[in-house]
Amino acid sequence: MRVRQGLMEKRQAIVRGARRVFGRDGYTRAGIDSIAKEAGVSSRTIYNHFPEGKAQLFRVVVVEGSEEVVRAHVDAIDRRLYKVTDLEADLVDFAHAWMSPMDKYRDHFAVVRQLRAEVGHIPQEFLDAWRAAGPDRALKEVAARFRELAEEGLLDASDPARAATHFMQLTGAEISDRTYQGAVPIADEERDELITSGVRAFLRGYERRRR
Numbered sequence: 001m002r003v004r005q006g007l008m009e010k011r012q013a014i015v016r017g018a019r020r021v022f023g024r025d026g027y028t029r030a031g032i033d034s035i036a037k038e039a040g041v042s043s044r045t046i047y048n049h050f051p052e053g054k055a056q057l058f059r060v061v062v063v064e065g066s067e068e069v070v071r072a073h074v075d076a077i078d079r080r081l082y083k084v085t086d087l088e089a090d091l092v093d094f095a096h097a098w099m100s101p102m103d104k105y106r107d108h109f110a111v112v113r114q115l116r117a118e119v120g121h122i123p124q125e126f127l128d129a130w131r132a133a134g135p136d137r138a139l140k141e142v143a144a145r146f147r148e149l150a151e152e153g154l155l156d157a158s159d160p161a162r163a164a165t166h167f168m169q170l171t172g173a174e175i176s177d178r179t180y181q182g183a184v185p186i187a188d189e190e191r192d193e194l195i196t197s198g199v200r201a202f203l204r205g206y207e208r209r210r211r
Helices: 002-029 030-041 043-049 054-080 087-099 106-117 124-133 135-150 159-178 190-208
Strands: none
Touching: 002 030, 002 043, 002 106, 030 043, 030 054, 054 087, 054 106, 054 124, 054 135, 087 106, 087 159, 087 190, 106 124, 124 135, 135 159, 159 190
């Protein structure tokens, strides 16, 4: 039992170290020696855990980080979009909660920035794995809840997936752009104004009108 715990702790240290190195140096420039130094382990220890080396480790870093962020996103849906009493206010609160992982998981989003920057040099399977574990899965969760809100008569969304995409673009795209995907902070007041105006624009297109 103690041996297994020790192995898990080593693995976690390697993944954390790799996440920092990939976020700093990118995929193509990162090396196993740099990751070993960051993680406080030997290169041999890394290969014991990840026999395929850097490629396998990068895929694990991207997928596990994305899964962690998606869990935070699902929690935001559960906490903010059930028992809706004020649609605009609840959507504003939800959008704030949705964007908060960008600050909480800075190392992961540093990797995502590098992934986007090096998209032409990263194997397609890694890009597909990232999208499946992260953005695509998160979007499906929002779309599922928007479908329910439409069934409850709160949204007019015949295509919930498209509505979810529009919501994310309207409430988060400009924040991502101005913060360089979380690398540079912006004032709380500016963030709130961008989210609130985005929610209002979304509702002009998707709120169910009473007759």
